[in-house]
Amino acid sequence: MSDGDRLWEVFARRKRADHFEHIGCVEAPNSDLGRVYAWQTYDEAKWFEMIVVPRDAFHPVNRPEQPFTLHPSAEALT
Amino acid sequence: MAEEGKYSKAADLPEELREHLGALILVLADNKRLLGMRYSDWILGAPALEAGIACSAMAQDEWGHGRIFYAMLRDFGQDPNQLEHRRESPEYRSIELLDGPADGWTDLLALNLLLDSALSVQCEAMAESRFEPVHYKVSKLLDEERFHFEHSRGWVARLGSTESGREAMRRAFAPAWEVCVRWFGPDDDEVARALCDGGLTDKDAAGLRARWLERVAPVVESVGLGLAEADGGAWRSRVAPAWDEWDSDVRRGREGGPDADTLVRVRGDKNRSLLMD
Numbered sequence: 623m624s625d626g627d628r629l630w631e632v633f634a635r636r637k638r639a640d641h642f643e644h645i646g647c648v649e650a651p652n653s654d655l656g657r658v659y660a661w662q663t664y665d666e667a668k669w670f671e672m673i674v675v676p677r678d679a680f681h682p683v684n685r686p687e688q689p690f691t692l693h694p695s696a697e698a699l700t
Numbered sequence: 701m702a703e704e705g706k707y708s709k710a711a712d713l714p715e716e717l718r719e720h721l722g723a724l725i726l727v728l729a730d731n732k733r734l735l736g737m738r739y740s741d742w743i744l745g746a747p748a749l750e751a752g753i754a755c756s757a758m759a760q761d762e763w764g765h766g767r768i769f770y771a772m773l774r775d776f777g778q779d780p781n782q783l784e785h786r787r788e789s790p791e792y793r794s795i796e797l798l799d800g801p802a803d804g805w806t807d808l809l810a811l812n813l814l815l816d817s818a819l820s821v822q823c824e825a826m827a828e829s830r831f832e833p834v835h836y837k838v839s840k841l842l843d844e845e846r847f848h849f850e851h852s853r854g855w856v857a858r859l860g861s862t863e864s865g866r867e868a869m870r871r872a873f874a875p876a877w878e879v880c881v882r883w884f885g886p887d888d889d890e891v892a893r894a895l896c897d898g899g900l901t902d903k904d905a906a907g908l909r910a911r912w913l914e915r916v917a918p919v920v921e922s923v924g925l926g927l928a929e930a931d932g933g934a935w936r937s938r939v940a941p942a943w944d945e946w947d948s949d950v951r952r953g954r955e956g957g958p959d960a961d962t963l964v965r966v967r968g969d970k971n972r973s974l975l976m977d
Contacts, residue, residue: 626861627748648750651861654854658847659750662757 629677630656634669647677705899707831710775717898720891721831722776724822726783727793727951729769731819733784734798734958735811736762737966741801742808754851758812761844768837775833785967789957793950796879800959806859806872813852813916814873814880820845821912822884822901830899853919860923870925874939877920877927882941884909885948913937 627649633642645664650656656674664672707713713721739759746752770780797815802808824842829835859865885892887906895901903911917928917935928935945953958966 626858649748650750650854651858652854654850654857655750656854658754658851658854661847662754663750665757 626651628656630660630674631677631680632660632664632672632674634664634667634672636667637670640670642671642673648674705830706835709833710777710831713831714898716894717900718776720895721834721900722773722778723793723891723949724895725769725772725776725834726778728819728822729766729773729783730792730794731798731815732762732769733766734792734794734962734966735815735819736760736766737962738798738802738808738811742805747805751855755808758816758848758851761841761848765841765844768841772833772837785972787967789959789963792957792963793952794958795883796952796956797876798958798962799956800962804868804872806868807876809852809855809859809869810872810876812848813856813919814876815883816845816848816852817916818880818883818912820849821908821915824911825896825901825903825908828902834900849915856919856923866923866925869920869923873920873925873927877937878939878941880912881909881937881939882943882946883951884912885951886941886943886946889948891948909937910934 628651629647630650630653631647632645634645635642646660648656648659648663650659653674653676656676660674661672710718710722736759739755739762742755743752743759746755770783773783774780795815797811802811820842823838823845826834827838827842829838856869859869885905887904887909889905892901892903892905892908896904896907901908913928913935917930917937920927921929927939928937930936945955947954957963964970
């Protein structure tokens with residue numbers, strides 16, 4: 623991940639009636655690129671709707687340690 | 701049966717319009733085929749893995765669009781197989797910028813923002829075309845193009861955040877700008893005027909260029925590349941197109957065409973023995 627890049631979590635649903643599912647994440651410096659990368663990377667379905675959320679907008683609920691939740695490499699530790 | 705005032709096949713078009721539209725479709729096909737190749741050159745080696753994936757997706761989109769346009773020309777009495785695989789360099793209608801490879805990432809980005817948007821503006825002008833085969837194909841194509849534009853806008857913002865990035869973009873964008881601003885033809889271009897008057901497009905050359913400027917100028921000027929300026933409510937190019945070498949029929953300068961390596965690749969010469977149809 624280069625300087626200035628953020629992690630964007632990708633959520634999508636196949637049909638209007640579905641709930642969003644978390645399908646992955648991409649690294650990008652801004653929302654334009656986050657959206658494009660998400661759409662082009664996770665193209666395995668004909669999504670009805672896809673959204674991206676910057677991971678640093680997440681609020682931890684049961685684990686108070688923000689860095690653990692938000693640090694990109696944290697997944698490797700879990 | 702076509703709706704009133706619509707054309708369901710090329711044979712229904714008045715002869716002059718049929719020629720103009722066929723020529724325009726070939727211009728779009730050639731540009732999209734070659735632009736797809738330039739994107740594909742960067743699938744490996746893009747500055748980020750995601751950008752490589754984006755190039756792969758954009759290459760596929762462009763090739764798909766090229767395929768659609770070549771296939772459409774069958775109805776105009778042309779042989780798509782011959783067009784795709786058997787033409788010489790001067791017969792291509794692609795823009796000068798695609799004659800050789802995009803050497804750097806900023807060169808590719810210039811194609812991504814300036815040229816890809818120019819092609820989209822031209823396609824958009826055909827979204828409500830009275831020629832139904834074009835009308836039906838263009839809207840899906842434009843859905844895909846939206847992401848190409850956002851990819852370029854995202855990268856311009858990214859590189860525009862440093863002086864060295866802005867300088868690299870200034871060097872790459874200036875030559876591309878000059879060629880793209882000319883690509884729509886002179887304001888009084890008769891072919892573009894005839895297509896518009898015939899209801900096959902919705903803007904003449906001046907209108908198309910204005911629409912392109914409206915799209916790309918805010919992006920390049922958001923990082924101060926000095927290529928356009930706001931003039932009242934509209935954007936104006938700071939570079940005047942050079943018309944002396946311009947050829948309206950091929951939508952490029954009179955001389956030249958894809959270079960030898962490009963031609964071999966775009967025609968698929970290496971696969972010639974495998975061609976089935």
